[in-house]
Amino acid sequence: MTFVLRAPRIHTGQRVLDDAWLAVSESRVVALGSGPVSAEFSEAPVHDVPGTVVPGYIDIHCHGGGGGSFAGSGEAALTAARTALRTHLQHGTTTMVASLVTGIVDDLASTVRTLGPLVDSGELAGIHLEGPWLSVAHKGAHEPTLLIPPTEQDIATIFDAHPGAVKMVTIAPEVEGGMEAVRNFVARGAIAAIGHTDASYDDAAAAIDEGVTNVTHLFNAMNPIHHRIPGPIIKLLEDDRVTVELICDGVHLHPAIIKHAVTAAGKGRVIFVTDSMDATDMADGDYVLGSLEVRVENGVARLKSNGAIAGSTLTMERAVQYAVTEAGVDLGDALAAATTTPAAALGRTDIGHLEAGALADIVILDEGLNVSQVYRRGELAVER
Structure with missing residues (x-):
């Protein structure tokens, strides 16, 4: 399944994107960017999250x-x-x-x-x-x-x-x-x-x-x-x-x-x-x-x-x-x-960041840096 997360800010581990989106397919991040979601994902469900997206x-x-x-x-x-x-x-x-x-x-x-x-x-x-x-x-x-x-x-x-x-x-x-x-x-x-x-x-x-x-x-x-x-x-x-x-x-x-x-x-x-x-x-x-x-x-x-x-x-x-x-x-x-x-x-290049190709291990933080949602391998595992 492919879906998109849209958030005010994404810390990818390599850069910071504002007014940002991130596309997940199966267990991995496949694309991300700022502004409007790419037309490539026009049919994918979009989940708006109010906080900051960071790597797991x-x-x-x-x-x-x-x-x-x-x-x-x-x-x-x-x-x-x-x-x-x-x-x-x-x-x-x-x-x-x-x-x-x-x-x-x-x-x-x-x-x-x-x-x-x-x-x-x-x-x-x-x-x-x-x-x-x-x-x-x-x-x-x-x-x-x-x-x-x-x-x-x-x-x-x-x-x-x-x-x-x-x-x-x-x-x-x-x-x-x-x-x-x-x-x-x-x-x-x-x-x-x-x-x-x-x-x-x-x-x-x-x-x-x-x-x-x-x-x-x-x-x-x-x-x-x-x-x-x-x-x-x-x-x-x-x-x-x-x-x-x-x-x-x-x-x-x-x-x-x-x-x-x-x-x-x-x-x-x-x-x-x-x-x-x-x-x-x-x-x-x-x-x-x-x-x-x-x-x-x-x-x-x-x-x-x-x-x-x-x-x-x-x-x-x-x-x-x-x-x-x-x-x-x-x-x-x-x-x-x-x-x-x-x-x-650990010598791992598939975790610790949210650039394309990374495992979709994703944490959503609120303004107090509290964890509100956790995705592991593209699956929603925690929702507070």
Whole structure:
């Protein structure tokens, strides 16, 4: 079926069109423009939408939502994963990478085996391993007794559980075998991301030279900036070979830090992520992240044992709103961080934009940047 969306403004990811229209056929964008709709589509139904049309949001670091997480194995795990996907779809996320927290290697392999078919079908864009190859010094909400040095055998056990499913791995490159592991991930076609790391400035530089191209939640779970000991953050911001993730929830980062990072990194290098857990869109209370007990109060998730931040209850809808309204980030830059830049990091040219040929993953925003409608693959999936 072919139809046309007409809106006051369309952010395509490459340009901004006013008094705009966009034609969808089957699952893809086939044409767009400003002014009158092309005569080619004169017989197609036209849907006038009052807001701004933007590409579907892309989240490359998310652990769950709506009571479901990306963990476990078997049919129950598939049901939970789809619950999380539906929850974030309600907030404009049309492409999701499922993040797994630190666990036993065989258990992680079992989860990859379970979620692999969702990657094959396109329901997931891939799987992200956040652990177990992290620094104990910056473990965050990861069980310290399960943090281990990477070995070729363990890497193979997880990756080969469902070949092609693992798209990104967070690693502390300074741990024993870390640099070799970075090379291994890259050789397998996965993104190597530095994070939960005790790395120095020089360690970060060496890791980038070995193939690291992304930073897991910049500033969080890594050495801070010091005027005599710069740590990794300065290097990660200044090197244009890497993209940097930011969690824009007002808990992980001060708004001034968000604005500074966007400015310092420059165009095409910032990726907004949620790092959200199953408590997203749920009531406050007690939850579990991996094997760790979490308490959510006023929407903020913290470990019950020591009060450390334990992921978030953020949505990409709120991340874009917060960046623009609280941190003062330009709307175009915020949208890029939620669409085109993560798409590029994943090596995808069919998502993250709304030019002809792209998948018709479309979000309609009102004046407050609230999501009012979501199309996924050309089908209306959400209408508020």
